[in-house]
Structure formats: structure tokens, C-alpha cells
Amino acid sequence: xxxxISARAxxxxxxxxxxFPGFLGALKSLVTAEYTEVEAVRDVSFDIAEGEAVGYxxxxxxxxxxxxxxxxxxxxxxxxxxxxxxxxxxxxxxANARDIGVVxxxxxxxxxxxxxxxxxxxxxxxxxxxxxxxxxxxxxFSELLDLTSFLDRAVRQLSLGQRMRAEMVMALLHDPKxxxxxxxxxxxxxxxxxxVRKFLAKINRERGVTIILTTHDxxxxxxxxxxxxxxxxxKLIFDGALKDLRASMGxxxxxxxxxxxxxxxxxxxxxxxxxxxGLLKHYQIEREDVSLVDVLAEVGRDRALKDIVxxxxxxEEVIRTFYQGRNAAAVSA
Amino acid sequence: xxxxxAFAKSAxxxxxxxxxxxxxxxxxxxxxxxxxxxxxxAIYAGATSIDGISLQQMITYALLGGxxxxxxxxxxxxxxxxxxxxxxxxxxxxxxxxxFPLYIITSELGRAAYRLVVLVIPTVAAxxxxxxxxxxxxxxxxxxxxxxxxxxxxxxxxISTLFGLVSFWLLTSFSLEWLMQALLNLLSGQFIPFWFxxxxxxxxxxxxPFAWIVYYPAAxxxxxxxxxxxxxxxxxxxxxxxxxxxxxxxxWRRASTRVIVQGG
Numbered sequence: 001x002x003x004x005i006s007a008r009a010x011x012x013x014x015x016x017x018x019x020f021p022g023f024l025g026a027l028k029s030l031v032t033a034e035y036t037e038v039e040a041v042r043d044v045s046f047d048i049a050e051g052e053a054v055g056y057x058x059x060x061x062x063x064x065x066x067x068x069x070x071x072x073x074x075x076x077x078x079x080x081x082x083x084x085x086x087x088x089x090x091x092x093x094x095a096n097a098r099d100i101g102v103v104x105x106x107x108x109x110x111x112x113x114x115x116x117x118x119x120x121x122x123x124x125x126x127x128x129x130x131x132x133x134x135x136x137x138x139x140x141f142s143e144l145l146d147l148t149s150f151l152d153r154a155v156r157q158l159s160l161g162q163r164m165r166a167e168m169v170m171a172l173l174h175d176p177k178x179x180x181x182x183x184x185x186x187x188x189x190x191x192x193x194x195x196v197r198k199f200l201a202k203i204n205r206e207r208g209v210t211i212i213l214t215t216h217d218x219x220x221x222x223x224x225x226x227x228x229x230x231x232x233x234x235k236l237i238f239d240g241a242l243k244d245l246r247a248s249m250g251x252x253x254x255x256x257x258x259x260x261x262x263x264x265x266x267x268x269x270x271x272x273x274x275x276x277x278g279l280l281k282h283y284q285i286e287r288e289d290v291s292l293v294d295v296l297a298e299v300g301r302d303r304a305l306k307d308i309v310x311x312x313x314x315x316e317e318v319i320r321t322f323y324q325g326r327n328a329a330a331v332s333a
Numbered sequence: 334x335x336x337x338x339a340f341a342k343s344a345x346x347x348x349x350x351x352x353x354x355x356x357x358x359x360x361x362x363x364x365x366x367x368x369x370x371x372x373x374x375a376i377y378a379g380a381t382s383i384d385g386i387s388l389q390q391m392i393t394y395a396l397l398g399g400x401x402x403x404x405x406x407x408x409x410x411x412x413x414x415x416x417x418x419x420x421x422x423x424x425x426x427x428x429x430x431x432x433f434p435l436y437i438i439t440s441e442l443g444r445a446a447y448r449l450v451v452l453v454i455p456t457v458a459a460x461x462x463x464x465x466x467x468x469x470x471x472x473x474x475x476x477x478x479x480x481x482x483x484x485x486x487x488x489x490x491x492i493s494t495l496f497g498l499v500s501f502w503l504l505t506s507f508s509l510e511w512l513m514q515a516l517l518n519l520l521s522g523q524f525i526p527f528w529f530x531x532x533x534x535x536x537x538x539x540x541x542p543f544a545w546i547v548y549y550p551a552a553x554x555x556x557x558x559x560x561x562x563x564x565x566x567x568x569x570x571x572x573x574x575x576x577x578x579x580x581x582x583x584x585w586r587r588a589s590t591r592v593i594v595q596g597g
Contacts (some may be wrong), residue, residue: 122340
């Protein structure tokens, strides 16, 4: 697979003017300026290959948007090297712009006063999209995201969910190789979130568009992105598949066995008994290589087993464990 | 190129969506033009000519004066740029393979063309019916007037864009709108033609780019300049437009670098 994006020790520091409190402070800031340095991204490295879908996850202020802005060429890294489609984004901003699509959850790119269709048409002219290609894409995307009912309505009259769907279609009309989304599902209701996620997953799978999205909604990652990059306090703290995160966290799968008659305290080799309610027994499977079949084989056929429930740890839990573990490590260090 | 034409066109379409505004503006415009003519009627107070300028010429000058400044809105250009810089929406424009200043200019020119046709020409024609208006001094002057008019739109759009971009460093665009208004009133010849200025001041004003917005187009229509002079000053005006264009390009470069280095 070809490499699309590579970040090598990328950092971004901002110089922020210091504000002085109170009225005298306001007067003071008229004549003097003091700055504080804020590091939004520190020493972040990763590679992204063509066709990947990567979730960029982290709490507020972890430097997610800053990274997206650097990759799209509207912010210059303070240090390190960044290459997108073989170019340094901020040096080839215009050329880069034609090959990428960008959606900001909190900033509209549509023309407020114009019907959605007219915004799309302006987009077509800006990107010189061939007429046939444009008609084709518009028809396909409109159907997928159900835009047809509001294509002729002015953008200012749309609901947030409708607007986000329109933003997403517009960002894809010029067949970008990479689609960057900065918190695309922010503020959407459950139905709209679901529509957006299904659409993105489909675009990634069927058109091979590489997707990089920032979010703090873990569900976004679970349904769109097989790969996860986690940042916290400007630093990269995890890069890998979601299932590897589970494994590396040592989070355990939970198993519940229900019996018709109580077999007594049943200790197993493959799973550790964590609580015993008689007919209901709860276990934790600590080893990754243990499968349900192994557990069943050990329990055996003659124990009047009625039902079994195996729960994968959910992602929220995994990540909570992750951050807690890190904080604990930081305290003890 | 087709993108910029589309910006102008969509600006016109947006104007069409607010049709009531047109009638309100039309009324305001008629009052303004009448007021300007009435001032000159009062100043002349029965005299047929002051400093060799006849009342009829003066009325014509007053009517022509509104053609550019009545159609284009410098304050829209300045505040649109100011707002984009302040809200950070300018970042969105940095993501598109088109130039942001040219987008602002072409969409305002689209609106100006619309206002020219539905607002300015009808009001000027209506007032001209009441007070009379002189035709162009000759076919040459008539043709040159059109060329000067096009140049006038380019120059006012470029100056406004320059002012708008300065707002990026001042963090306010409002004061710049006032400054622009003051400079325009004084230096474009909109209220008082340079003929009535003190000699030195008039000479200076006549060579600043603002002069090409109102003074020169009207002076050409009236045939107040020699033919060769008319051509030479057109060249100088084009030089100013070029210089202003370079200024806009340079300031925009600096502004966008500042955005991408400091994050706006």
C-alpha cells in the first residue's frame, strides 16, 4: 500500500499574548505585550496509507484540530516534517487543496444565503470538476445521504444534521484522495450521527477515500475507523488497531454463565471467577488466546449450563482505563 | 476564471433574494441624488456659471458622481474581509484553490453590476428628467467615459480590499470603514470637484487613486480634459490599479502567512 501521509516528530507551538486582568491590565496591554508559549502538538509521528480510515482521538485541547490544520496546509508546523500526498502541505497549499476534502464540524463551507445546489455549483467551478463527473457524484452522494429533499433550500434554513450532510457531500464532489473531518458529528442527534457514520464507512470502503477524522465521540471510531491514534496533552499516546488497544490495555472480556442447577463454586483454568451468585457466575477472561470454545470445553457438558454471555469490553471503558493508567503512572513516576 | 464569474453571478442571485431591499434603497438613492443636485442649485443661486463651470455641467457632474459610489459598497468589502479574519473563516478560504481577495472583489462587483442596473441608472435617469443632464462632450469622450468607469470600479474595489486586509493587524474593520468614507468624500471629488479646491491641494488630489473613482470619469464625460490628456490620465489610472493590485497581493500574502504561522 502506498503511503499517503507521514508525520515525523511534528510539533506546533503557539505564542499567545498574555492578558492582564482588570481595567489597569487592559490599559497595560495597550503598551506592553507579553507572550506565553503553548504547545499544542509535541513530537507526533505516524504514517497513514492509502485507503485507511483513521480516528484521531483525544480530549478537548489535546491538539487534534491543530494536527488536522497542519495536514491541510493552513498551519505550519513549528518543528518536524509533514508530508501529504508527497507534498509539504503549507508550501503547496493550492495543489494540496485540489486533492483533499475538508469538513469542519463547527465551521460551514456552504454559502449561507444560497440554496445547497448553488453552493455545490460554486464548488464545481472552484475545483473545475468536469460536468459529467460532477453530475454523477452529486446524484450518488445525494442519494446516499438523502439530500434530494433539501437541495433547493437555502443553507440558512437547514437543520444542523442536514447541513452537515451537505458539507460532507460538498467536500467529496471533487473526488479528493483524502478526506479530513474535524469533529463531523458534533452536535448531531443519534439518527444524523448514524447516517453520517454509515456514509463515511461506505465512502472509505467503496471509493477507497482515505479518511482521517478527529472526534471525542468513541462511537465514531468504532463504526468508521479500524485504526486509532490517541493523543493527550499534545503527545501521541497510542497508535494502532482498536482491538490492539484492548489487548494492550489488558482489559478483560467478561463472561457470565447461567446454570439450571447450582454446580457449586466452579473455579476454571481458562477464566477467573469474579463473583458467584449461585445460578449466575461471573468470570473474567484474562488471556487473549482463550476462546469461548476453550471455556466451554472446560466447563463440560454435564453441568446443566443454560446460557452464556460473553462481553467485549466497550471502547469507552478501554479508553478510560488507558487514561487512568497513564495518570497513575505519571503520579508514581 | 469561471469560478470568479460564478462568484459575481451568485452575488447577483443573492441580491435578487432580497428584493424588498431594492425598493428601500431606490428611495434612499433618489433622495440622495436630489439632495446633491439641490446643494448645487443653492450654491449657484441663479448664477449661470461659477469659475467657468455652468450650472448644467455641475448638475451633470453631481449625477455622474453617484454612478460608481452608488453601485459599489466599499464597506461591504471591508467588513467581509474583517469578519472572515476575525472569525477565522478565512481558514476555509485557504483550503480552496482560489484567491480569497479576488472572491471578495468579484462578488462585490457582481452586486455592483446589479445595483447599477436596477438602482443607479433608473434614479440618475429620473433626476436627469427633472433637472436635465448634458450628453457626453463627444463620441470620443463618451467611449472614454465607459473605459474610465470600468477603471473606477476596479480602483475602488482594490482600495477597499487593501483597507479590509489592514484590519487584520488592527483587529477592527469599523474604524477603517470610517476612514475610507472620509477619504472617499474628500479625495474622490464626490462632493466637490477639484476645480473648486485650492490649487496645490487640488493638484495633489488629482493624482491620488481616489480621483479616478469619481472626478476623472465625470470630467471626461464633460470633456473638461484634452483628448491626449484623457488618454495619459487613463494610463496613470491603470498604473494606480496595477500598484493597488500588487499591494493587495502582497498584504494578502502577509495576512495568510500570519494565519498559517500563528493560527489566526
